[in-house]
Amino acid sequence: MEGTVTKQRLSKRLRRKRAGRIGGNVFAILVYAFIYTPIAVMIIFSFNDQNNNYYWKGFTWRWYEKLFTHSDLMPYLVNTLIVAFFAVLLSLVIGVLGAVGLSRFEFKLKKMVSNSLYIPIVVPEVVLGISILMLYETAHFPLGLPAVILAHVTFSVPFVIIIMRGRLSGMDMSVEEASQDLGANRVVTFFRITLPLLIPGILSSAFMVLTLSIDDVIITNFVSGPYSTTLPVKILSMVKVGLKPEVNALTTLMVLVLVIGILVNQVVQSLLAKRAKTNTKVYF
Amino acid sequence: MTEPIVRLQNVNKFFGDNHVIKNLDLDIEEGEFLTLLGPSGCGKTTILRMIAGFEDATSGVITVEGEHVEDKEAFERDVNTVFQSYALFPHMTVYDNIAYGLTVKKVPKPEIKERVREMLELVQLMGFEGRRPDMMSGGQKQRVAIARALINNPKVLLLDEPLGALDLQLRKQMQIELKRLQQKLNITFVYVTHDQEEAMTMSDRIAVMRGGVIEHLATPKEIYGRPKTRFVAGFIGESNLFSGTVASVEGDRAIVDTDVGRGMMPAEDFKPGDPVHLCVRPEVMQYSTQPVDGFTISGQVKNMIFVGSQYRTLLEQPGHPDVKINRVKVDNSYREGDVLYLHWALDDVTGIRAKEDSDGE
Numbered sequence: 166m167e168g169t170v171t172k173q174r175l176s177k178r179l180r181r182k183r184a185g186r187i188g189g190n191v192f193a194i195l196v197y198a199f200i201y202t203p204i205a206v207m208i209i210f211s212f213n214d215q216n217n218n219y220y221w222k223g224f225t226w227r228w229y230e231k232l233f234t235h236s237d238l239m240p241y242l243v244n245t246l247i248v249a250f251f252a253v254l255l256s257l258v259i260g261v262l263g264a265v266g267l268s269r270f271e272f273k274l275k276k277m278v279s280n281s282l283y284i285p286i287v288v289p290e291v292v293l294g295i296s297i298l299m300l301y302e303t304a305h306f307p308l309g310l311p312a313v314i315l316a317h318v319t320f321s322v323p324f325v326i327i328i329m330r331g332r333l334s335g336m337d338m339s340v341e342e343a344s345q346d347l348g349a350n351r352v353v354t355f356f357r358i359t360l361p362l363l364i365p366g367i368l369s370s371a372f373m374v375l376t377l378s379i380d381d382v383i384i385t386n387f388v389s390g391p392y393s394t395t396l397p398v399k400i401l402s403m404v405k406v407g408l409k410p411e412v413n414a415l416t417t418l419m420v421l422v423l424v425i426g427i428l429v430n431q432v433v434q435s436l437l438a439k440r441a442k443t444n445t446k447v448y449f
Numbered sequence: 450m451t452e453p454i455v456r457l458q459n460v461n462k463f464f465g466d467n468h469v470i471k472n473l474d475l476d477i478e479e480g481e482f483l484t485l486l487g488p489s490g491c492g493k494t495t496i497l498r499m500i501a502g503f504e505d506a507t508s509g510v511i512t513v514e515g516e517h518v519e520d521k522e523a524f525e526r527d528v529n530t531v532f533q534s535y536a537l538f539p540h541m542t543v544y545d546n547i548a549y550g551l552t553v554k555k556v557p558k559p560e561i562k563e564r565v566r567e568m569l570e571l572v573q574l575m576g577f578e579g580r581r582p583d584m585m586s587g588g589q590k591q592r593v594a595i596a597r598a599l600i601n602n603p604k605v606l607l608l609d610e611p612l613g614a615l616d617l618q619l620r621k622q623m624q625i626e627l628k629r630l631q632q633k634l635n636i637t638f639v640y641v642t643h644d645q646e647e648a649m650t651m652s653d654r655i656a657v658m659r660g661g662v663i664e665h666l667a668t669p670k671e672i673y674g675r676p677k678t679r680f681v682a683g684f685i686g687e688s689n690l691f692s693g694t695v696a697s698v699e700g701d702r703a704i705v706d707t708d709v710g711r712g713m714m715p716a717e718d719f720k721p722g723d724p725v726h727l728c729v730r731p732e733v734m735q736y737s738t739q740p741v742d743g744f745t746i747s748g749q750v751k752n753m754i755f756v757g758s759q760y761r762t763l764l765e766q767p768g769h770p771d772v773k774i775n776r777v778k779v780d781n782s783y784r785e786g787d788v789l790y791l792h793w794a795l796d797d798v799t800g801i802r803a804k805e806d807s808d809g810e
């Protein structure tokens with residue numbers, strides 16, 4: 166008697182559990198559809214054999230051809246990549262060192278410094294853009310690629326510091342002490358112990374800055390001179406006069422590059438982990 | 450007597466307003482196994498960290514081999530540490546972990562190889578050199594941590610509860626191994642633990658600490674047999690404590706009136722009226738069914754239990770902690786509810802001078 170009662174209860178509980186699981190899956194699918202449908206539409210229309218994007222006419226590579234043969238978009242792409250590269254590089258150096266300083270040393274005004282990190286993040290981009298522009302004007306700093314790069318570094322560094330500080334606080338500080346205990350000074354300790362342990366955090370930060378930089382329209386719009394316009398700024402000004410299918414083609418390529426980047430990152434990480442596990446080096 | 454290898458003189462340490470180490474003097478002799486023993490939070494780790502160079506003393510002098518270390522960075526000091534959490538480098542193999550100290554000192558590769566091999570043999574980890582720390586058991590990690598510290602040939606090895614995370618059996622085994630290592634290498638060990646049994650097993654001398662003060666520094670035998678303070682008596686091993694005052698001194702013996710009756714102890718330099726705690730270990734506590742001359746302490750047998758290696762009898766005394774009697778053999782001459790009269794040999798009792806400040810209770 167008792168046995169069957171428990172069984173019934175159990176199956177009831179299981180049914181409820183299963184219903185929950187199905188509900189969860191449906192919800193997840195909806196969320197993903199919401200996020201990815203626009204991107205999918207864009208990709209599909211980049212192959213659409215028609216000059217506007219209202220309905221499907223037929224398949225074509227035409228826009229990709231046009232993009233590569235006689236398109237005026239390439240210089241903007243190059244600008245974007247240059248800006249992104251240097252923005253990533255500079256904000257990583259500044260951000261990683263800054264995070265190490267903030268989490269490993271005690272100094273006056275530490276609290277103020279660490280709270281003021283959030284200001285560039287919460288200030289509206291327009292405000293930040295105007296202030297950076299005003300700063301450049303006052304300092305007679307010429308608008309152009311360096312100006313764009315510095316502006317991107319300005320809004321990226323806080324993100325890097327926040328990501329890296331999280332990593333650092335999760336890291337067992339005693340390994341750094343152990344390194345010093347064994348005779349390594351602070352610099353050697355940083356390069357041999359701290360930095361290698363921060364690699365995953367540095368990779369995430371790099372991705373973060375890369376997307377922030379490639380994404381940015383507003384601030385870049387303020388500080389890019391005539392010859393340093395980046396792709397998103399250009400695209401935005403183009404769509405004001407109507408969507409061009411070659412823009413679809415271009416952004417599809419960008420999505421492709423990003424997806425490849427993510428995949429490469431994962432493959433590299435799992436290879437590293439695997440190599441760590443199957444170390445066959447002969448020591449003696 | 451040679452000069453102590455490590456010397457702390459009048460050392461104080463504050464964390465903000467928290468006075469963690471109080472006027473501490475400590476001489477550590479070359480080649481000895483010295484244990485800092487005390488409850489959690491009493492300042493043991495802080496002392497190690499000051500010797501290693503991770504904390505600065507607020508005041509006082511620390512010398513290693515006669516040299517002041519205040520101005521030396523941690524990486525310049527000839528001491529090495531085995532950390533409580535092992536602190537192995539997770540991104541390096543066992544080989545690279547152990548070699549680290551020599552690698553950063555730019556020792557030639559063939560020599561490093563030779564030394565790492567020696568160390569692996571010493572801690573019995575041959576064949577593990579290619580492993581990563583996260584693929585090893587706690588005991589193995591511990592050995593790597595020890596080898597990594599020892600490869601530098603330190604003058605002094607500091608060990609902060611190195612066995613704390615291991616299970617009992619492994620801990621016992623490692624205690625013996627560590628002691629053997631220390632004797633073989635003849636390195637000074639400064640060992641931190643809160644486990645009094647561990648301290649007893651391994652140490653040449655034990656410094657029993659409480660609240661940033663060393664209450665008793667002596668050999669394990671002395672500390673067990675002649676505890677200096679009431680705290681030490683209670684913290685090291687089991688003890689029966691009776692508080693009272695010296696009633697009279699007759700030759701080499703003093704009569705003490707405690708709150709549960711009268712007892713005796715060696716007179717030493719006690720005078721009538723002195724407050725005192727009597728400490729008698731459970732295995733030397735004697736009893737009889739009739740009162741014994743000079744003693745009027747008694748108790749009712751509450752229960753008799755077998756605790757694995759010995760039989761324990763608990764005697765109940767109103768308003769007083771139970772009196773413990775431990776014997777290897779069972780004694781069937783009394784039963785629960787019987788009244789036993791307690792006494793002891795003068796050799797088996799320690800009179801602890803009661804001080805108003807340090808006793809707490």
Ligand SMILES: Nc1ncnc2c1ncn2[C@@H]1O[C@H](COP(=O)(O)OP(=O)(O)O)[C@@H](O)[C@H]1O
Pocket residue numbers: 464467469487488489490491492493494495496
């Ligand atoms: N970095 C620190 N900052 C503030 N207080 C500390 C710090 N390290 C230790 N303390 C305090 O010092 C006291 C002694 O700590 P510790 O030496 O770690 O004790 P033990 O190792 O004996 O358990 C404790 O009260 C602890 O809270």
Ligand SMILES: [Mg+2]
Pocket residue numbers: 490493494495609
């Ligand atoms: Mg501690």
